[in-house]
Amino acid sequence: MDRRNRFLSPAALLAAVVVVAGVGACAKSTGSSTGRGAAAGKTSGPLVIGASLSLTGDFADSGKAVQRGYQLWADTVNKSGGILGRQVTIKVVDDASSTDQVVTNYQNLINRDHADLVFGPFSSLLTVPASQVAKRYGYAFIEPAGGGPAVFDQKLGNLFFVQPAPVVQSGEVFADWILSLPADQRPKTAAYAELDDPFSAPIAEDIRARFEAAGIRTVYKQVYAAETLDLGPVMAKVAAANPDVVVSGTQSSDAYSQVKSMVQLKFSPKFLFMSNGANSPVEFPDKVGAGNVAGVFSAGDWYPATKAPGSAEFASAYLAKYGGTIDQIDNSTAEAYAAGQLVEDVAKQAGKIDNATVISTLHSGSWPTVLGTLSWDAVGRPQGAFTLVEWENGKLTPVYPADRAQAAPVFPKPNWGG
Numbered sequence: 455m456d457r458r459n460r461f462l463s464p465a466a467l468l469a470a471v472v473v474v475a476g477v478g479a480c481a482k483s484t485g486s487s488t489g490r491g492a493a494a495g496k497t498s499g500p501l502v503i504g505a506s507l508s509l510t511g512d513f514a515d516s517g518k519a520v521q522r523g524y525q526l527w528a529d530t531v532n533k534s535g536g537i538l539g540r541q542v543t544i545k546v547v548d549d550a551s552s553t554d555q556v557v558t559n560y561q562n563l564i565n566r567d568h569a570d571l572v573f574g575p576f577s578s579l580l581t582v583p584a585s586q587v588a589k590r591y592g593y594a595f596i597e598p599a600g601g602g603p604a605v606f607d608q609k610l611g612n613l614f615f616v617q618p619a620p621v622v623q624s625g626e627v628f629a630d631w632i633l634s635l636p637a638d639q640r641p642k643t644a645a646y647a648e649l650d651d652p653f654s655a656p657i658a659e660d661i662r663a664r665f666e667a668a669g670i671r672t673v674y675k676q677v678y679a680a681e682t683l684d685l686g687p688v689m690a691k692v693a694a695a696n697p698d699v700v701v702s703g704t705q706s707s708d709a710y711s712q713v714k715s716m717v718q719l720k721f722s723p724k725f726l727f728m729s730n731g732a733n734s735p736v737e738f739p740d741k742v743g744a745g746n747v748a749g750v751f752s753a754g755d756w757y758p759a760t761k762a763p764g765s766a767e768f769a770s771a772y773l774a775k776y777g778g779t780i781d782q783i784d785n786s787t788a789e790a791y792a793a794g795q796l797v798e799d800v801a802k803q804a805g806k807i808d809n810a811t812v813i814s815t816l817h818s819g820s821w822p823t824v825l826g827t828l829s830w831d832a833v834g835r836p837q838g839a840f841t842l843v844e845w846e847n848g849k850l851t852p853v854y855p856a857d858r859a860q861a862a863p864v865f866p867k868p869n870w871g872g
Contacts, residue, residue, distance in 0.1 A: 511551025523790025658703030
């Protein structure tokens with residue numbers, strides 16, 4: 455499938471949202487204003503939660519990590535008797551990382567499969583049109599992987615982003631740390647390589663605004679289209695500008711390509727921050743080489759040493775089901791698991807589980823999860839903060855702010871292969 459169906463410019467993304475809204479308005483609604491399934495008063499039988507995930511295509515690595523989190527939560531809660539005595543069934547369908555397919559999937563999950571609830575897909579790109587479908591049918595939209603500005607610009611009261619903060623703030627934690635350094639240790643120049651994507655580019659642009667305001671001079675900036683398969687020419691221009699810090703607004707495959715290009719160019723900046731890709735504890739070292747990860751920064755919200763509610767039980771259950779080591783647990787899996795915890799919490803507090811109840815309950819108070827305590831504003835923006843992580847000794851390690859750090863940041867970045 456043409457990659458252009460999966461990655462849209464901001465203008466095209468807005469057009470897609472308008473099309474989805476128009477289709478919903480013209481279609482015959484088979485649900486009530488508060489949705490079908492659980493919202494229609496169903497109180498017995500399995501609690502079916504539908505989700506469209508990228509099991510193939512550009513987002514497949516992350517989509518599969520989200521799937522593991524959804525299923526792990528369902529397995530865990532079912533062992534304890536389910537939700538209000540109902541066993542949870544997770545129904546996942548593949549959207550192939552396509553904005554078109556994700557719309558079809560949620561329409562089918564709601565109208566054909568009569569899912570009681572739905573969880574979100576992976577990426578801001580897919581979350582925008584998917585959340586429009588959920589809104590149309592009165593469904594709550596608990597989503598762990600779509601927090602770009604375009605998501606919240608919709609101003610949907612049924613949407614809840616299950617991370618500590620909007621994703622733009624994942625870059626702010628890096629900017630905060632850099633600007634906290636003594637003046638003689640700060641970078642003087644910066645370059646920006648950004649994927650044209652509603653998640654990736656805004657993170658890099660937010661950092662750029664902060665850095666330029668603080669006097670860090672931009673020596674190169676490039677926004678590249680998603681269909682750009684060879685990032686060598688882009689990174690060659692970055693290397694030629696010889697910046698002290700490189701800020702990469704990336705998803706996954708382009709992050710791996712950027713690093714491979716810099717390794718080939720023998721260009722190793724003093725500081726390197728990547729919005730996504732580098733925060734995968736398994737895929738990043740596998741794709742770029744274990745010797746090429748040291749000193750790379752990203753942002754995270756779950757880490758093995760966290761004391762967040764249910765985290766130890768989550769990690770234990772993950773290792774029992776999927777194997778590996780605790781350091782290999784992906785943030786995306788923890789975020790998806792936290793989405794399930796919220797459903798569990800609503801049921802315990804309200805004594806019932808339907809879409810209207812989920813929406814009204816989550817908009818009041820705060821909620822303990824493996825990511826920490828979460829709360830949201832009226833349009834689903836979470837009100838917390840991210841943690842800066844760095845690859846140290848072969849592991850993603852929390853390094854900032856101090857109250858969450860497990861080690862001090864290491865800089866300048868070691869040379870590739872170091």
